[in-house]
Amino acid sequence: MVSFMDVINRALTGPYYSEKDYNLKVFVPKLREIVQKYEIKSNPKAVIPSDDDLADRVFKAGVELYANVGTYCVDTQRIIQFTEAEIREALATAPSAPIFGEGKEAKALVARKPESNIPPWCFLGACGAAVSSEEIFESIMQGYGEISFADSITAPSLATLNGTPVQAGSPLEILACIKSVVLTRDGLRKAGRPGLPVMNSIATAVSDAGKIAGSQFGLRPSDGWLIGPMAEMKVNYERLNEIAYVTSLGGHIVVDASPMLGGYCGGPEGAAVTNVAYHIQAILVFRGSCHASFPIHLRTSCSTDRGTLWIISVSTQGIARNSHFPLLDISIMGAGPETEMEFYENAACVIGAVVSGSAGVESPGGAKNAVIDHLSPMISKWTAEVAHAAIGMKRTKANEIVNVLLLKYENNLDKPPEGKRYQDCYNIKTLEPSKEYRTLYVEAKKELTDYGLKFKY
Amino acid sequence: MGKEAIFENLFNAIVGISEERVKKAANELVKGKIDPLEGIEKGLSKGMEVIGERFEKLEIYLPELIMAGDVFNSAMEILEPEILARGKSVAKKGTIVIGTAKGDIHEIGKDIVAMLLKTAGFEVHNIGKDVPTPTFLQEAEKAKADIIGVSALLTTTLLGQKNLIDLLRETGISLW
Numbered sequence: 001m002v003s004f005m006d007v008i009n010r011a012l013t014g015p016y017y018s019e020k021d022y023n024l025k026v027f028v029p030k031l032r033e034i035v036q037k038y039e040i041k042s043n044p045k046a047v048i049p050s051d052d053d054l055a056d057r058v059f060k061a062g063v064e065l066y067a068n069v070g071t072y073c074v075d076t077q078r079i080i081q082f083t084e085a086e087i088r089e090a091l092a093t094a095p096s097a098p099i100f101g102e103g104k105e106a107k108a109l110v111a112r113k114p115e116s117n118i119p120p121w122c123f124l125g126a127c128g129a130a131v132s133s134e135e136i137f138e139s140i141m142q143g144y145g146e147i148s149f150a151d152s153i154t155a156p157s158l159a160t161l162n163g164t165p166v167q168a169g170s171p172l173e174i175l176a177c178i179k180s181v182v183l184t185r186d187g188l189r190k191a192g193r194p195g196l197p198v199m200n201s202i203a204t205a206v207s208d209a210g211k212i213a214g215s216q217f218g219l220r221p222s223d224g225w226l227i228g229p230m231a232e233m234k235v236n237y238e239r240l241n242e243i244a245y246v247t248s249l250g251g252h253i254v255v256d257a258s259p260m261l262g263g264y265c266g267g268p269e270g271a272a273v274t275n276v277a278y279h280i281q282a283i284l285v286f287r288g289s290c291h292a293s294f295p296i297h298l299r300t301s302c303s304t305d306r307g308t309l310w311i312i313s314v315s316t317q318g319i320a321r322n323s324h325f326p327l328l329d330i331s332i333m334g335a336g337p338e339t340e341m342e343f344y345e346n347a348a349c350v351i352g353a354v355v356s357g358s359a360g361v362e363s364p365g366g367a368k369n370a371v372i373d374h375l376s377p378m379i380s381k382w383t384a385e386v387a388h389a390a391i392g393m394k395r396t397k398a399n400e401i402v403n404v405l406l407l408k409y410e411n412n413l414d415k416p417p418e419g420k421r422y423q424d425c426y427n428i429k430t431l432e433p434s435k436e437y438r439t440l441y442v443e444a445k446k447e448l449t450d451y452g453l454k455f456k457y
Numbered sequence: 458m459g460k461e462a463i464f465e466n467l468f469n470a471i472v473g474i475s476e477e478r479v480k481k482a483a484n485e486l487v488k489g490k491i492d493p494l495e496g497i498e499k500g501l502s503k504g505m506e507v508i509g510e511r512f513e514k515l516e517i518y519l520p521e522l523i524m525a526g527d528v529f530n531s532a533m534e535i536l537e538p539e540i541l542a543r544g545k546s547v548a549k550k551g552t553i554v555i556g557t558a559k560g561d562i563h564e565i566g567k568d569i570v571a572m573l574l575k576t577a578g579f580e581v582h583n584i585g586k587d588v589p590t591p592t593f594l595q596e597a598e599k600a601k602a603d604i605i606g607v608s609a610l611l612t613t614t615l616l617g618q619k620n621l622i623d624l625l626r627e628t629g630i631s632l633w
């Protein structure tokens with residue numbers, strides 16, 4: 001495979017374009033041409049399509065797109081290009097079963113096929129959403145660690161240090177990154193699972209310096225460093241710096257990428273094809289051990305509307321059928337903790353991902369991950385239970401269920417209920433959810449059982 | 458060609474995102490000695506309103522929005538000298554300095570806002586991303602801005618907004 005040194009060289013010597021020209025003269029027209037060429041068309045009723053040929057066309061289109069548009073480096077304003085032969089080699093030799101975690105928690109993350117019977121990997125936690133204090137951070141980490149289905153953890157970001165708001169890019173960010181790692185490990189130790197891998201490294205880190213400095217205080221090569229491109233198909237030196245560090249350490253890189261419906265990708269078709277291009281970019285430029293994908297809708301900033309669910313399903317199917325490089329799917333919900341809608345939105349996304357052949361699912365915070373303290377272990381537990389209950393389900397069945405769920409919440413996506421703060425729907429010392437939250441959970445589980453989900457307990 | 462027809466052509470060129478057509482219509486307007494300010498109001502801005510509504514409903518996407526903004530700007534390049542020649546100026550709704558807070562490189566939303574404000578008649582100074590707090594103030598003073606817009610998408614960069622307000626209070630500078 002093309003080496004990382006080669007990638008850096010190409011970032012320094014590739015074709016020169018202004019960022020705007022790359023967006024509008026390279027990426028957009030090529031994507032549109034390819035979407036037409038491969039006759040890719042979404043269908044708002046078939047949110048979880050069962051069309052293997054469509055999935056394969058989306059994959060082929062993504063390969064062709066990446067061979068044409070490459071990755072734009074914003075610092076050098078040059079395109080890092082790869083030939084189709086180099087892309088094929090990368091896909092053939094990409095990691096296939098990276099092992100994350102330590103001791104009894106060590107486990108291989110493996111790719112799955114659509115409708116597979118293999119249990120999906122459960123990457124549970126905050127998805128980087130922010131918490132307001134060290135106390136809440138540690139409490140919620142313990143809560144995540146206590147979820148039996150958890151295969152790995154996604155930690156929150158820490159918004160204050162000793163009560164002082166942490167400003168990104170300042171020395172406080174470095175200190176908060178260090179503290180985040182310590183609290184992450186402490187929380188997991190309290191949960192009795194110190195070996196659980198943390199697969200989003202340090203969400204508090206906005207800068208490369210924060211991520212690298214914080215790493216020294218308790219991250220292990222068997223954890224995952226979350227490093228992602230910029231929308232769409234771009235990278236900068238900060239991220240390349242992180243990649244240089246983690247590859248030299250022998251650590252895992254988890255590449256998160258978020259094609260935006262309504263943005264430069266255009267409609268769902270373009271975003272699905274771009275998601276495949278991100279998959280390849282994750283191998284070649286980001287040197288990933290796996291790809292974590294979260295397509296979102298430009299206006300709602302969620303991944304639970306019809307269009308985005310289709311993007312997730314069709315691109316996951318295309319990738320699952322044609323690549324062994326593991327893909328995780330993340331759901332970003334509009335609704336927050338202790339709302340009915342949170343359960344429905346999350347289930348729609350998770351069911352779609354699991355039957356489409358995602359290697360695993362990452363649980364989100366809630367309230368678009370954008371409202372402080374609006375996260376809970378409950379929804380992560382739910383993600384995992386739904387994921388396991390959807391194992392082996394047919395895509396046609398999943399499509400029926402997801403359509404029922406969509407009708408329950410899609411009209412509220414413009415103004416979803418924010419829900420409650422963790423400390424208002426949980427006892428943060430005993431880690432008990434409120435009675436109301438528990439009731440909502442029990443009812444949601446019953447309802448989804450009626451729809452045909454086979455919960456493990 | 459009558460002025461109504463020219464306004465209509467300006468409108469259609471924006472909605473149809475055609476630089477060629479907008480330039481043609483703008484040149485016709487200048488040749489016909491029609492008030493360019495009226496052309497902006499009844500043609501270009503109306504067209505941008507429709508573009509904005511379509512984008513809101515995602516009937517069109519970000520590339521179209523940006524391209525429509527570029528089409529608007531290329532018409533303005535033709536109309537502005539004519540406005541000045543008539544001893545007038547484009548009625549400005551205000552001057553705004555806009556950027557993304559220090560530490561934050563999210564800019565898609567900020568750029569959309571900047572573009573829409575510009576086509577809605579504001580003088581916009583888009584000072585980019587990862588902008589230190591004092592720079593907002595300095596740029597605002599330079600531009601004699603009425604408004605400063607600080608975009609921040611991260612919890613840890615929201616502080617950039619508060620910091621700017623604090624700095625404005627501290628320095629006694631009042632923009633609004």
Ligand code: B12
Pocket residue numbers: 127128129130202203205206207226228229230231258296298299301302332368369370371555560561562563564565566567569570605606607608609610611612613
């Ligand atoms: C795209 C994106 C990125 C891209 C940005 C690309 C770019 N060139 O802008 C990239 C990949 C670089 C990125 C990086 C990161 N991101 Co980001 N990103 C997003 C995402 C998915 C969408 C943002 C977006 O563009 N939306 C579309 C636009 C149209 O909407 P908008 O920005 O909200 O803008 C609208 C309004 O807010 C408003 N508006 C915006 N600015 C202004 C200014 C003024 C003056 C006014 C009046 C209005 C206004 O008008 C706009 C039009 O409607 C959000 C998810 C989300 N839920 O929003 C995460 C999100 C904001 N990112 C997040 C994070 C954590 C990060 C990283 C720290 C990840 C990491 N660990 O590396 C880095 C930080 C990098 C940095 N230094 O800033 C988190 C923030 C969590 C939090 N609460 O702090 C979010 C919520 C994702 C998540 N985890 O769920 N991100």
